[in-house]
Amino acid sequence: MTLRLGVNIDHVATIRNARGGAYPDPARAAVEALEAGADGITAHLREDRRHISDADIDRLAALLSERGRPLNFEMAVTQEMQDIALRHRPHAVCLVPERREERTTEGGLDVAGGHNWIKPFVARLADAGSRVSLFVGADPQQIDAAHHVGAQVVELHTGAFCDAVRDGHAKLAGDQLDALRAAARQAAELGLEVHAGHGIDYETVDPIAAIPQVMELNIGHFLIGEAIFVGLAPAIQRMRALMDEARS
Numbered sequence: 058m059t060l061r062l063g064v065n066i067d068h069v070a071t072i073r074n075a076r077g078g079a080y081p082d083p084a085r086a087a088v089e090a091l092e093a094g095a096d097g098i099t100a101h102l103r104e105d106r107r108h109i110s111d112a113d114i115d116r117l118a119a120l121l122s123e124r125g126r127p128l129n130f131e132m133a134v135t136q137e138m139q140d141i142a143l144r145h146r147p148h149a150v151c152l153v154p155e156r157r158e159e160r161t162t163e164g165g166l167d168v169a170g171g172h173n174w175i176k177p178f179v180a181r182l183a184d185a186g187s188r189v190s191l192f193v194g195a196d197p198q199q200i201d202a203a204h205h206v207g208a209q210v211v212e213l214h215t216g217a218f219c220d221a222v223r224d225g226h227a228k229l230a231g232d233q234l235d236a237l238r239a240a241a242r243q244a245a246e247l248g249l250e251v252h253a254g255h256g257i258d259y260e261t262v263d264p265i266a267a268i269p270q271v272m273e274l275n276i277g278h279f280l281i282g283e284a285i286f287v288g289l290a291p292a293i294q295r296m297r298a299l300m301d302e303a304r305s
């Protein structure tokens with residue numbers, strides 16, 4: 058099965074917000090990304106609204122639904138965000154940590170520590186028709202907890218692996234990759250769909266995309282950065298080609 062690519066457009070909004078105007082427009086980036094080969098669009102409405110705004114989510118939800126393409130709405134586990142998600146009922150919701158106390162050592166959501174409140178939160182979103190994903194570190198306890206709270210998907214945090222590769226720490230990178238592979242196997246055995254994301258670039262995409270259980274990658278910062286040099290569509294097309302090569 059082909060590996061899906063979700064393009065995260067948050068940092069188009071970061072650049073826009075640097076000037077407080079309307080340019081560059083994340084909705085335009087979303088359309089270009091889809092035309093260049095993205096399977097869906099990911100956007101994180103942060104509690105502090107540092108990049109994506111409420112109005113962006115309104116427009117993205119409308120344009121993706123018009124085109125019949127998935128919006129993956131990243132959000133913190135808060136009542137405010139749940140209300141927004143329930144209003145839009147996006148195709149997918151990915152719950153991410155924003156506060157220190159929600160964070161595990163690997164940087165994912167502490168599902169094991171918060172299962173009492175995460176479980177009903179997941180159920181409410183799933184009942185509304187969204188596919189619920191939890192962004193977790195490659196930690197067996199967190200994967201078990203994700204299954205226990207009824208998530209359909211886990212998105213494995215690839216940031217530590219990508220940082221180790223970029224910093225030239227080969228042993229650490231190898232260990233992190235082994236942990237990601239084991240987490241993907243464990244999650245798939247529990248019946249969870251496996252996604253991965255954070256910090257992925259052209260160098261790190263191959264070993265992650267080659268993990269057979271991984272069905273979707275969510276990539277943002279690097280692609281928006283590359284867009285400065287080569288344009289958004291060529292950056293996405295190259296990433297897509299590398300993903301396909303890793304899978305062939």
Ligand code: PXP
Nearest residue numbers: 192254255256257275276277278
């Ligand atoms: N997946 C999740 C859950 C994220 O929070 C992020 C960052 O917003 C990404 C993927 C994309 O990470 P990056 O921007 O480093 O590619």
